[in-house]
Amino acid sequence: MKEELIVSGRNIPGIDPYLNMWHWQIALYLFLGGLAAGVIFFAAYFVVRGKEKEMPAAVKWASIIAPAALVIGLGALFWDLNHKLYFWKLYTTIRFTSPMSWGAWTLMLITPLSMVWVASYMKEMFPKWDWKLGFLNSFEKWVIKNRIPFAWIMMILSIILGVYTGILLSAFNARPLWNTSILGPLFLVSGFSTGLAATMWISRDEHERKVLSRLDLIFIAVELFLIIHLFMGFMAGTAVKLEAFKLFLGGPFTVSFWVFVVLLGLILPGILEILELSGYRVPRWVPAFLILFGGLMFRFVMVEAGQITRFLY
Amino acid sequence: MKTRRQFIKISTAGAGVAALGLHSLKVKGLNLLGEENTEEPVSDEDMTATPTYCEVCFWKCAGWTYVDKKGRIRKIIGNKNDPHSNGRMCPRGTGGLGMYNDENRLKTPLIREEDDKGHQYFRKASWDEALNLVAANMNKLRKEHGPECMALFAHGTGGKIMSHLIKAYGSPNITAPSFAQCRGPREVGFFATYGEGVLSPERTDIRDTRCLVLIGSHIGENMHNGQIQEMSEAIDNGATIITVDPRYSTAASHSRYWLAIKPATDIALLLAWMHVIIEEELYDKAYVEKYTYGFGELKAHVKDKTPEWAYGITTIEPDVIRRTAREMAGAAPSVIVHPGRHVVWYGDDTQRSRAIAILNALLGSWGRRGGLYNPEKVHLPSYPHPPYPKPKRSWRDAFPKGKYKLASEVLTSGICDATIPNPEWDCHLRGWIVYGTNLMASLPDQKKTLQAIHSLDFLVVIDTMPMDITGYADVILPECTYLERYDILRDSPHREPYLALRMPAAKPKYETKPGWWIAKQLAHRLGLDDYFKWDNIEEMLEWQLKQKGSSLEEMKRIGVKKFHREYDDLYNLQNLEDCEFNTNTGKIELYSTELEEEGFDPFPDYTHHPEPPEGYYRLNYGRAPMHTFSRTVDNHNLWDLMKENKVWVNPKVADLWNLKNGQEVWLKNQDGIISIFPIKVRITERIRWDSVYMVHGFGQDNKKLTRAYGRGANDTHLISKVMEDPIMGGTGMRGNFVTFLKEAPANNRKEDKA
Amino acid sequence: MAIDTNKCVGCADCVVACQTENNVPHGFSRDWIVENVAGTYPNLNMNFRSERCNHCDNAPCVRCCPTGASHIAEGGIVLVTHDDCIGCSACIESCPYDARYVHPDGYVDKCTFCIQRIDKGQNPACVDVCPTHCLHFGDLDNPNSEVSLALKNRKWYVLAPEAGTKPQLYFLT
């Protein structure tokens, strides 16, 4: 028998018996960040591709989600801070080694920009809209004039944001489950997929939905591929990685991951989308909802499970 | 007051609630209250340090109490010039400030009252009222039954002044659990052999030893500071450590040899060791020749006690017995077969201690460097007072003539017996003062203790905490903690004589008072002012120190003062110097004439003790390094380190019972007694399959101990069977067996605690 | 810091001393004791480790801190500036040794090697209190320091080297 235990009574909240510092706020924050990244990316992408007219939901309507998601996400992050009144210290320095730091700065940029994006479409979406103030109207004109370069900037920032949601976790060597380079692309892809799903839900245009659906299927396939890859990596890894893997294979996260994330959140909506594309009628909210739900679950599971995995004891 | 004493749970609400309310004002990240714990460390120069010596256990380490500018005690650090601590307190001493800070402390004197419905409760009282009541009871008792019907239980430093009071009052019945529940057999066994005891701190020269043999002494868990430090030094110096313990103790893990002995068979091992050492002629011939009496008889006695014989009893391989015997002899005379300290195990403990004493004599370690040194203490004159009155009776009269003749101190259990009315003896004890000992946790056979308590006319408890025993008191007098008071000087024996001062680092919290003040106040009310002619204790200390060429002023500055030995005889037998021992024969008595005279075996012999019946396990217990008995279980600093005891169970046993780590079980002993609280299981290879183990002191049943209440189980409660040592009345406590209950028992409250 | 697991008795004196010296609030601790038991009765092995922040040379907690509150001070000591810390817990997530915790006041706290004492040439509180003298503190850059010599003459290991943090607590065996 091997016994290894802390005998000095240590029982620190959030640390013992296993790490539990990050809660739903972080999972929600990561989810909303990914969602916003997805929404923004495709809005900008279709603008750059000149498909603004074809894809009204993606470019205009859905992009309203982005600033809302980002603000709520930031709110969640703020909620989770333990030393809230010192929040501003984040913006007194840039730390390139800290994903948290460049995440904060990316958000600092992309949140107002996404608002500007939405604002610049306000008149198209609501024809009666008027900014009332003169300088706002002229600013709007300037933005509309430079829409293509603006879209390029948004695309780049959204990729950074999407990758960041994964790297925030994968940068932690200390948590074997997180510490894999696949997490960046995986979160990016998953975020984009949720962005597409949200857009599909909003879209009333048959054609637009088909385009989005096809794209989404590709993302679902890539995501599944990455997940398989992730687990193959764990299986080939050290003892602690195997431990991490076990959480998902017979461990406490088996059901939540395989049933909710993979089956209900990826495979089922994938099938539904294929059915829809081949002409069957599927209520449009169903696959979208499943993907969004799966994406949220995925982040919950990763945040919770990752904290349990450790090197010692 | 002959009514049956109901156990009262002291309850005072208020302070705690208010504190809670305020706490919720504190917002994370925004500290509105500026609470203490937000403060950064304070450097030593910004604090004042006052000398003290520790009272968290009986090793009495000297140290410094650091107080910050706001008058708060911040830390306690050992005094570098003190041989007990060498500048390093043990965890309990370091955490001693938790006793001072404990918000659950006794705060005011309390008096037992009864309402119309027969419900008893404690009422807050002024000191004057409480002291008057105690004195009135004592005066009445003295007049009606004689002062000898009074008994004092006193453990710890402050007990000395209480003893002075009770001697002045006229009673010889002064006792502490440190004899019959602790060192008694060892002192008697060594006295019978060398004419001297082992004393405290033990005279073991561990620092310089080359081989240390621990018979059950679990140094490392038994955290007696100086011993730990010296053992660590010995390890550095390459000393061999041999640990005999059925449990894999911390000491065992640090030992070259761990002899995983079957419980209750140590005497067989000790005899076999003697056999090897004598048969292989490994003993110190010149030493044995010069100093000892009865070697020939001993040789004959152990002739057939071969390692092979012992193997069948102890389960220790003959080869291991031989090898360890040779290790000891190889290191002799720098070898210590440690006498142990809590040695009341199986009732033949004086004989086991004798065996240890004899083995040391064969190895020539008594009086030798690296063996057992010759300690010296400062002889402090006592402040002049009239002679004590001569008592006409004592507790011994309650027993047949000659019983416990060899008990060199008063037996706590004897006092209990003498308190329970008995047709053979017309004057049972009627009043107790209990100072600094939690009898409910320290005396085995709680039923008897309670029977005695219920026979009393009155019971006064002087304590710092609302421990179990206070629940039975008629009057409770709250003493301030050791950090808030002066006490008598520490004059314990050591390699060199030392004195140490304890002085207050802070004013007594609440309405608590120092023990010396309580004693003096009672003396006044009992008409014994002549025995307390000083106005306050500083005056007495000053007087004493002056006799020794020091002063209170000097002691306040240095805390500990070293004196020179009278003779240079620390290792008084190093070169076979002449020596007359304080025994009948003037020799080291391998053959004990004293025991023989009293009708006991002059040599130790192995006797078989009962083994646990099917489904039961021997209840083994001991210390955890971070706690002292029950006295620290509510200390916040130490509670942080260990909140409860667990019952250690071997994996095989756990399998059999299908027990899981952390699972709560109740323990039931051979007499059907069930632990009040459940205890969590720790599955570990460190314990044998025929025993379970738990740390003593937990399972406190008083809600006022907000941290300690209901945490773990109380071993004392389960020790209902006492294996009494016929030689000196020690209460052997290791003959109890327990089994597991996995479901909550229907009605498991102690009957007396309704 | 070097820790002699052959002598440690697991008494946790180092834990209490740290708490009183550094005013660590109840319920928290900057150091802790791990008991290791291996084998089957009676063939057993056991040792104790007094653990704390490893003051890693390659400290992930410093790298991931978004404000620079966690930093490496002179002499390689990893510290947290309380007033720069936003309490985001990133450093806690990044520490393979679970050496940090959130102080009730919101900032993150951990072992400082008792910087206030070292600055004055004293040893850390835990080192000075240990009854078995099993903690050794000193300068690893100085080849003649007590710690350097201990590491040279004895066998040692570090915890979770595979985490790649280059920990600076050495456990002597």
Ligand SMILES: Nc1nc2c(c(=O)[nH]1)N[C@H]1C(S)=C(S)[C@@H](COP(=O)(O)OP(=O)(O)OC[C@H]3O[C@@H](n4cnc5c(=O)[nH]c(N)nc54)[C@H](O)[C@@H]3O)O[C@H]1N2
């Ligand atoms: N079951 C079992 N019983 C045992 C033992 C065991 O291991 N198991 N061990 C035995 C041994 S070796 C011993 S020495 C005894 C110890 O027996 P005790 O000395 O009775 O031990 P504690 O339980 O610590 O009780 C000490 C009491 O003193 C109080 N106290 C502490 N400081 C002060 C002070 O400054 N002033 C006053 N007035 N009171 C104070 C505490 O609150 C507590 O109530 O127990 C013996 N009994």
Ligand SMILES: Nc1nc2c(c(=O)[nH]1)N[C@H]1C(S)=C(S)[C@@H](COP(=O)(O)OP(=O)(O)OC[C@H]3O[C@@H](n4cnc5c(=O)[nH]c(N)nc54)[C@H](O)[C@@H]3O)O[C@H]1N2
């Ligand atoms: N931390 C701490 N230290 C203390 C105290 C404390 O309360 N806390 N109390 C102090 C006091 S007053 C005392 S008296 C001492 C007591 O300290 P010790 O004298 O060391 O205590 P014991 O109870 O004799 O020893 C307990 C050990 O005996 C073993 N044992 C049990 N049965 C047998 C047996 O049949 N044979 C053998 N060989 N071993 C057996 C147990 O497994 C356990 O390891 O501790 C002192 N030190």
Ligand code: SF4
């Ligand atoms: S050994 Fe520990 S508890 Fe006992 S007197 Fe010394 S410091 Fe205090």
Ligand code: SF4
């Ligand atoms: S104080 Fe020393 S012996 Fe005690 S646990 Fe800490 S390191 Fe080990």
Ligand code: SF4
């Ligand atoms: S042990 Fe943890 S907190 Fe300490 S330096 Fe290393 S990573 Fe940072």
Ligand code: SF4
């Ligand atoms: S919690 Fe504080 S120290 Fe830790 S990473 Fe965040 S800001 Fe830095």
Ligand code: SF4
């Ligand atoms: S070095 Fe100082 S802060 Fe660190 S564990 Fe030791 S006592 Fe605590």
Ligand SMILES: [Mo]
């Ligand atoms: Mo004792």
